[in-house]
Amino acid sequence: MKKYLLFYILLFCFADALEFKVGSYNVKNLFDDKIQGKEYEDIKQKRGQWYSYDYKEKLKNITQVLKDMDLDIVSLQEVENRSILDEIKRVVPSYKYTYFYKRADSPIGLSILSRFKIVSNDIITVQKHNKKSRDILKSTIKIENQKLIVYTNHWRSKRAQESSRVPYAISLVDDIKRLDEDMDYIIVGDLNSNYNEVFSFKNNKKLNNTYGITGINHILNTTIDGKFITKQNITKISPYYQKIHYNCWLDTDRRDRFSYIFKGNFNTPDNIILAKTLFDNKGISYVDRSFKVFKPYYLYKNRKIQNRYSDHLPVFAHFDTKKRFKIKPKTKNINSIKHLYEIEDIKETIKLKDIIPIYKHNDSAIIVDDQNSSIYLYNVAKDLKVGFHYNLDVLKIKDYHGLIEITKLENIKILKKEQQDVTKYFLNSQDIDIKNFEYQNKIITNLKGVYKRAKADRRKKLHYIFKNRKKKISIYFLDKKLIPKDRTRLKIKTARVSIYKGKIQLIISKASDFKIY
Structure with missing residues (x-):
């Protein structure tokens, strides 16, 4: 009743x-x-x-x-x-x-x-x-x-x-x-x-x-x-x-x-x-x-x-007019990299478990978790080594012109002493459209093209072929001395997929990331 x-x-x-x-x-x-x-x-x-x-x-x-x-x-x-x-x-x-x-x-x-x-x-x-x-x-x-x-x-x-x-x-x-x-x-x-x-x-x-x-x-x-x-x-x-x-x-x-x-x-x-x-x-x-x-x-x-x-x-x-406001959570697990993309700032510490740095340059790195989600650590990865497993606490994130970065960490704890091969986390550029936003903060490999300035471009871009279609993408070289001359043929061995002001670009951090052929 x-x-x-x-x-x-x-x-x-x-x-x-x-x-x-x-x-x-x-x-x-x-x-x-x-x-x-x-x-x-x-x-x-x-x-x-x-x-x-x-x-x-x-x-x-x-x-x-x-x-x-x-x-x-x-x-x-x-x-x-x-x-x-x-x-x-x-x-x-x-x-x-x-x-x-x-x-x-x-x-x-x-x-x-x-x-x-x-x-x-x-x-x-x-x-x-x-x-x-x-x-x-x-x-x-x-x-x-x-x-x-x-x-x-x-x-x-x-x-x-x-x-x-x-x-x-x-x-x-x-x-x-x-x-x-x-x-x-x-x-x-x-x-x-x-x-x-x-x-x-x-x-x-x-x-x-x-x-x-x-x-x-x-x-x-x-x-x-x-x-x-x-x-x-x-x-x-x-x-x-x-x-x-x-x-x-x-x-x-x-x-x-x-x-x-x-x-x-x-x-x-x-x-x-x-x-x-x-x-x-x-x-x-x-x-x-x-x-x-x-x-x-x-x-x-x-x-x-x-x-x-x-x-x-x-x-x-x-x-x-009647239903009361109720927040619909996007991600059930808030202690995840995926959740970091869904929030504007951190109210309570986000505890990431079993993450692996797969790429590092100076004190910055890309990390992945067990869901294969990845994110960029900006200038806070000094104590991390590529291929090792860690638990860590995230205290601060930043939206840098559309790219999500972790900018403050604490309580870094290494879990496994043996180093893992991280190349399995790299994405082959021949298999994916690297200009898709879902690949933000991923590491791509095996990309060939010509680095040149076309008539319609303000700056030089990498012109390449993907599935029989002509494509082009901007490359940002952290070291300006590495910038190739116009019409240089490049093979990208490793590059970070980034976002800047709504556009996808590749980040080249070091000379070993690419070769001229």
């Missing part, structure tokens, strides 16, 4: 539960075929060739994306006018509620489309007298008798320095501080800032004119004291009079962290940033690990975003 009673109680509690999707998409200059005077100069010049057919094709492409994503709420950036939004609504009629806004002197504006009732729309002014600034759209939406605020943003591009983006964050936070303490809200849009901007821009003299302060990390408080706000600590940290936020990019594998590619580098300008209240088990909750980049084949193929749709990829996440 008690079992049946419990069943009906649970059924009643979750009967009205509703899971819904919220997304953001920069549609890249969705202009119609009419001259209205506010267009960008290059758009005006193209309007002679910008036939009605071209506009309709672009509109068809964007509405196809919206239909396929099947979002309940979506924010769009770079729509020219209300008429275009009305046309989108006509093609995708499930969006009963819409709103469009742009400044009178702006070529493009902000839009929101919703299947739920939009109760109100307010405008947060950003630098009123700056003609290049764009305001923020604040939409209050009613979902199952609960309110959700969606802040739609389109911050200044990186043609401008960081001081041009900080005012957006300040204006946003000023409004957030006036909200009720329990209000659920989401910050979405093209912030023209990477989720880890504080780390990625600090040495960029062109952008960093704010002494390392960023709008997305420091003002929105997606980081505190140089560390990311995480799902694990967002409800536990209470900085004095400050709102803290979780950036959903942390929910994805590092190899998938991009919605925009600039000069071959992966970037994350399109963000979904969450309030603390979406983790407090009251009202609306975030569905763990639901954040995704929408990239079907027609939007993204051969490592390129298909420009006829947009130069950005859309992003989205799931939320629920």
